[in-house]
Amino acid sequence: MVPTDTNPALVQRVIENLSSAVLLMDESLCVRFINPAAQALFAISTRQVTGQKLSAISPAGKLLERAAQQGLESGEAFTERERRLEVSVGRYITVDVAVTPLTDGDVLLELAHLDRRLRITREQHLISQNQATRHLLRGLAHEIKNPLGGLRGAAQLLERELNDVELKEYTQVIIKEADRLRTLVNGMLGPNSRPNKRKINIHEILERVRQLVEAEAPSGVTIERDYDPSIPPLMAESNQLIQATLNIVRNALQAVGEVGRITLRTRTQRQFTISDVTHKLVARIDIVDSGPGIPPEMMDRIFYPMVTSRPEGTGLGLSIAQTLVNQHGGLIECWSEPGHTVFTIWLPLERENGG
Ligand SMILES: Nc1ncnc2c1ncn2[C@@H]1O[C@H](COP(=O)(O)OP(=O)(O)O)[C@@H](O)[C@H]1O
Ligand SMILES: [Mg+2]
DSSP states (O other), rough: OOOGGHHHHHHHHHTTTOEEEEEEEEEOOEEEEEEHHHHHHTTTTHHHTTTSSSGGOTTTHHHHHHHHHHHHHEEEEEEEEEEEEEETTEEEEEEEEEEEEEESSSSEEEEOHHHHHHHHHHHHHHHHHHHHHHHHHHHHHHHHOOOOOOOHHHHHHHHHHOOOHHHHHHHHHHHHHHHHHHHHHHHHHOOOOOOOOOEEEEHHHHHHHHHHHHHOOOOOEEEEEOOOOOOOOOOEEEHHHHHOOOHHHHHHHHHTEEEEEEEEEEEEEEEEEEETTTEEEEEEEEEEESSOOOOHHTTTTTTSSOOOTTTTTOSSSSHHHHHHHHHHTOOEEEEEEEEEEEEEEEEOOOOOOOO
């Protein structure tokens, strides 16, 4: 009698329900088998890839084929840790790749997805950091704004009493500087109104932002679009999302300088978790630039208010953008290397979370 644990139908069921992605390649590195988790990861179907090389379909193919080749040549199983794969254009994940050469000349690849774990800790950190600084700033801003109002009012009264034009220059300095400080403090406070949500199309937002920055962009900078037209409308306040996106795109523009490329890309993703809530469908907006990138030592702080590397910068752009997107149940993440910086805005698409 066949014991149950070698029952082919049962084995099949187990493989089909594994959460790790499994691929089997033959000795010429063509795909013989791909389980559903791997199909979802690479966004491809069995039919598309069976008998084909993965590198013909996914940018990650090359790296995996190299690993498979190494397994075939050495005849030994090994694991490559924390590999960054571009599973489909612009979508990166981090995986451990276990390579097992089989006796019949095939090689088995098993990818364990690490991003979930890495991402969720990083994201909780981002959100709590944002809330803590916001709380601190509100208190501080309140303490500054009251005396500032008094100062400005007194300077105005004094100005009325003065006949000497030269002396009025001094009161003007006080008034102007008080106004500048108030604008700065209001900027630090960021948006405090709850979003007034309507049904909007994400591409209208991006097109608006694109028009605004096209006008500011030097002639050597191209702004490209790579939109997924099937993204359903979402509930959001368009002004707030325009502001958030604009802050990111302006940074990209400043980063590339006179010559470079900025890409606005949209995609959807199924089953995605943002701060403990798993959404059936989310929109992903990538703002990619070809600039020099963000120095690693600065990476952890860029979403803090007042963090800037530019002499004329306020360091408020990203902090405000993060708050605006958080208010929509979303999140901004960033990934950067020289020549390739990606800011990703995640926004939930279901109605119950969006409105
Ligand atoms: N696309 C980018 N490329 C390189 N550095 C960036 C990019 N976006 C943001 N930064 C860095 O993050 C800092 C903070 O950005 P932001 O909060 O918008 O403030 P500001 O633009 O006023 O400096 C910038 O000064 C810059 O150092
Ligand atoms: Mg900025």
